[in-house]
Amino acid sequence: MKPETMLVRKLPGKVHFGMGMIPRTRLFLNWLFHRQSQTCVACGKLAGHFSEFTGLCTHCSIQIPWIYNIRCVHCGRPTFCPDCVRPDRLARYYICNRSAISYTPMAREWIGQFKYRGNEKFGPLLGEILNRAYQAMRHEFAGHNCTRFKRSLWDVDIVTCVPVSEKRLTERGFNQAQILAEKIAKQNKLPFLSLLVRPQDTGKQSFKSKNERMNTMNNAFSVIPNMVNLMDSFILKAGSQRAMEHMHSVTILLVDDIYTTGSTLQACARVLREKALEQGVHLAIFCLTLARS
Known part of the structure; x- marks a missing residue:
């Protein structure tokens, strides 16, 4: 043998x-x-x-400091939000924001490890946490459960993200918001498209007051060239029947890592909607962030 x-x-x-x-x-x-x-x-x-x-x-x-109960339907805060009731905040360019977790010291450490120290091991973890929040959004805004909105996040057409400046991109080597957005898009079989650019570095927003953040962000972003045509081609390529029937109304999911005052998301949503309206396209923008401070 x-x-x-x-x-x-x-x-x-x-x-x-x-x-x-x-x-x-x-x-x-x-x-x-x-x-x-x-x-x-x-x-x-x-x-x-x-x-x-x-x-x-x-x-x-x-x-994990999950946000289970939402007190503010606009920004997704689990407690009363004095910002969203201010008169100057009533005009929003995005419909609402939802966040996965509260920005506790533990969450700050995890995000900091990934964002500033380049610890790639945190990438999949934070992506999975954010995806849990996305699934909750789908349930919240599903047409048969929602009376406030006619549209549903079940029908997101394009996932995009808050961009970083060339300076920050060179320092970090990546855009943390883009990595998170691409994970959401991939896990849910949605098209991802970078629609925004950040021509100049605005510095770290965490050290600025609310008014300083808003003033800084007023002209911080711009859209990519030929944005509307690119959106149309991506939507058609994805084969969304609803989108092909309503090409003049598009749902965008705008992703970022941290929601503090909402000034960054407001600025991004403003330039997106204004540019789209120039071409006769209405954008319904929902925001999804990893943490709510």
Whole structure:
């Protein structure tokens, strides 16, 4: 009998595995060891049991600061929002915003690891968290459950994102909002298209007051050339029957990482809608952000 075809041979007091079993056993043991030796991307501890979120242990997953109850239907804040009731905020260029989590110290650390330190391990995790919020939006704005809106997020035509300046792109090497938006588009089989550019760097908004943010963002963004024609081609390529029947009314999902005052989203939505209206196209813009501060 050839050694490579031998399965099991019993000898007194011993059990010998044939040559065909050894590689399989080794592979299984290697996989088991690797699984048990993985570390949680959030806490860095060895974790034999992981949650449904990529690279996150069960202990950390139960601490995700989800936004379950929405108090402000405009910005998605879980508490009363004094900003959205101000007279100057009544004219919005986007319909509403929804966020996945509250901007707690833990959320700030996770986003900071990904956004500023380039820790790519947080990318899939944050993308999955944001996708959970997108699914909640689909349910909230589904036509049979919603009386406030005739349109439904079930019929998003294009996913786009808040852009970063060339300076920030060079420093970080990526646009965190684009990565998140592309994940949403891919997981939900939606077309992604970069519709906006940021001609100049406006500096870090986290150090500015609300009025300073609004003034800075007034002329911070512009649309890509030939935007409307590109949207039409992407929608037709995606094969959306509703979109092909209503080419003059398009639903956009605008994605960003953090919602603070809404000035960034307001500025982006304004230039998108104004440019589209020049071509006779109405945009219904919904915003989706990872965290709400």
